[in-house]
Amino acid sequence: MNNYLVAVLSDRMQAEAAYSALESEGVPMEQVSLLGKGYKSADEYGFLDPKKSARKMAKLMSFWLVPFGFLGGYAFNVSTQFMLVPEIGALGNHLLGGVFGAIAGAMGSFFVGGGVGLSAGSGDALPYRNRLSQGKYIIVVEGAANLTNKATRIIKQFDPENIQGYVEPEQV
Numbered sequence: 828m829n830n831y832l833v834a835v836l837s838d839r840m841q842a843e844a845a846y847s848a849l850e851s852e853g854v855p856m857e858q859v860s861l862l863g864k865g866y867k868s869a870d871e872y873g874f875l876d877p878k879k880s881a882r883k884m885a886k887l888m889s890f891w892l893v894p895f896g897f898l899g900g901y902a903f904n905v906s907t908q909f910m911l912v913p914e915i916g917a918l919g920n921h922l923l924g925g926v927f928g929a930i931a932g933a934m935g936s937f938f939v940g941g942g943v944g945l946s947a948g949s950g951d952a953l954p955y956r957n958r959l960s961q962g963k964y965i966i967v968v969e970g971a972a973n974l975t976n977k978a979t980r981i982i983k984q985f986d987p988e989n990i991q992g993y994v995e996p997e998q999v
Contacts, residue, residue: 831993832968832975834982835958839863842964845985849966852981854974863964869956888940892932900928963988 836842846861860867904924911920955965968978975992982990 829969829995830972830975831995832966832978832982833955833989833991833993834966834987835955835989836964836966836985836987838962839865839964841985841987842966845966845982845987848981848984849968849978852977854968854978854981855970858968858970858974859978860967860969861964862967863959864962866964869959882941885936885940888936889933892936892940893929894932896932896935897925897929900931901925903928958988 834845836845842861842863846859849859850856862869901921901924904921908917909920909924910917911923913920915923959965966982968975979990979992
């Protein structure tokens, strides 16, 4: 189980000073990452891309919503006996109702699944990406609890804008 310390620093000088202080206090530098202009990007570090997460959620929802939409549209047309296009007969209209239901299911998966994936699927990665795009710098320390606690004490001296600790969930 890994612990993470993520600290947002306002400028490059502050970030480099904190990075140097971690190095001089004996924190293993292979467990420290500096993100920002001139250093690693969010993608290089591995912060989740919210757009990728949204596409994945929309695709997952479409596997359920499109078939259920088809069945719902078909059943609705059977129950109402509505003849949208009389020339294609009852079965054709039922199938057309199913197609419209499937289209509605696809739209639902795109708008709801994509919207939820965009807003919730990225967790805290989106605010960190936004801070990097504002020109801020982020220091990430990964390791055991004693290492991240030591790094927290060191980085707090530099008055970070935000400092947050995370514990990686155990894989089942």
